[in-house]
Amino acid sequence: MAAPARYHRAAIALHWLIALALVAQLALGFRLEGIPAGLLQFDAFQWHKSLGIIVLLLSVARLALRFALPRPAPFGSGLSLLAAKAVHTLFYVVMIGAPLSGWVLVSTARIKLPTVVMGLVPWPHLPLGQAAHEPAEMVHGLLGWLLPALIALHVGAALWHHAKQHPVLERMLPAGRNANVALAMAGVLLAGGAWLGWAGPVPNLWRSAAPAQPLAAASEAAAPEPDASTAAQPEPAPSASESVDARAALSPDWAVKGGSLGWSTQWSGMPIQGSFKRWTAQIRFDEADLASAKIAVDVDLASSSSGDASRDESIQGPQFFNTAAHPAARFTSTRVGKAGKGYIADGTLALNGVTHPARLRFTLKIDGDRAVASGSATLSRLAFKVGTDEWQATDQIPDAVAVTFTVRAQRKAS
Ligand code: HEM
Ligand code: HEM
Structure with a gap:
């Protein structure tokens, strides 16, 4: 041929x-x-x-x-x-x-x-x-x-x-x-x-x-307010059994019907956002009796997604969330109080084997038996050992990570 x-x-x-x-x-x-x-x-x-x-x-x-x-x-x-x-x-x-x-x-x-x-x-x-x-x-x-x-x-x-x-x-x-x-x-x-x-x-x-994860109040998250009280108050961390007790005593009066839980940080000035797909919250809240208010949130860290499969795998790996050793994070409130038009929930966050004080700020709209809470928290990732080895440097990934959330809840029939 x-x-x-x-x-x-x-x-x-x-x-x-x-x-x-x-x-x-x-x-x-x-x-x-x-x-x-x-x-x-x-x-x-x-x-x-x-x-x-x-x-x-x-x-x-x-x-x-x-x-x-x-x-x-x-x-x-x-x-x-x-x-x-x-x-x-x-x-x-x-x-x-x-x-x-x-x-x-x-x-x-x-x-x-x-x-x-x-x-x-x-x-x-x-x-x-x-x-x-x-x-x-x-x-x-x-x-x-x-x-x-x-x-x-x-x-x-x-x-x-x-x-x-x-x-x-x-x-x-x-x-x-x-x-x-x-x-x-x-x-x-x-x-x-x-x-x-x-x-x-x-x-x-x-x-x-890449598909961005929708984040409630993302603009608020982009410029997190420095929260001196979160970082500076060395409140004694409760033991694991204390936090379980707190949960048992919670007897929630609101049922969570949906919402979103997101985080955002930056890499070299470039915003990176993610959200947790699986989390649960138990809420006891009565505006007239804030002393009895209680909020407990459990987050499945392996459900974190930032729109990039390989990045997510790294974030869940031993250098960041280390989900193999510590699959869940827990926030348990110790005190809920009024702050301006909104509220502050002070409590503790257990994440990655470390327990530290944490503060959530949120606003609340109650309409009959339905409520929507939106808020944010600023966390020091290094305090929770999120980012080890070369990832500790804060010039690329800042220490402060913004967490934002929206929760829709319905009052339980008493
Ligand atoms: C930059 C990466 C490039 C690679 C890796 C590459 C690779 C190759 C290889 C392996 C062949 C042999 C094909 C064969 O017989 O199996 C080939 C042939 C050829 N390449 Fe490239 N090439 C590149 C760029 C270019 C450019 C920029 C031009 C044109 C300016 C070009 C023009 C040609 C021509 C005309 C042939 C046929 C040669 C012949 O018939 O004897 N190539 N190239
Ligand atoms: C077409 C194929 C590829 C070309 C032409 C290529 C070319 C290069 C070049 C020019 C460098 C810089 C080398 C230096 O600074 O001395 C580099 C670095 C590197 N490449 Fe590739 N690459 C290819 C495929 C791959 C693949 C498939 C992988 C991994 C799956 C890979 C992993 C790396 C790594 C890890 C480095 C950094 C090396 C180091 O730290 O010393 N490359 N590559």
């Missing part, structure tokens, strides 16, 4: 797609280290890993097609043919070796962060020992430097063929296109890919596209 005049459509599509992804990947890869530790860096790594795994899958497909489909006869002869073959072979080595070495790298890291491809598909770690880490890091870095050199040689050769009016560029284009179009496309592709990876819109752009 005669060799075709051009590459197969599928081969052409994969060539340009992989080229775009690789340039973005290079730019993002070299930028990674420069992004200070924090959630943005975490996102940037997720993107680098996601794009890398996609390149791996596309490259395996590209290689399979290379053997399965007929392709044009090699162009040229002698040294130039040899150079072309060497560059193309090395491209395949990088296209498969770079993502593989990256995969080994993250699978053997001391702190294993999950990889979730495009925030959708959890990617497993390879079952390898830590001994593979350093060689993989070296190989990954070397391939990262080899790639731009290969691109320079490859694009240089393409330009050379173009100047010599060799019909080479057209082979990598769908039928009916000419070489000038290929060059213009290639220029846009290389510049666009580099911009995508380097300029940072990759992590930011897609983050803003």
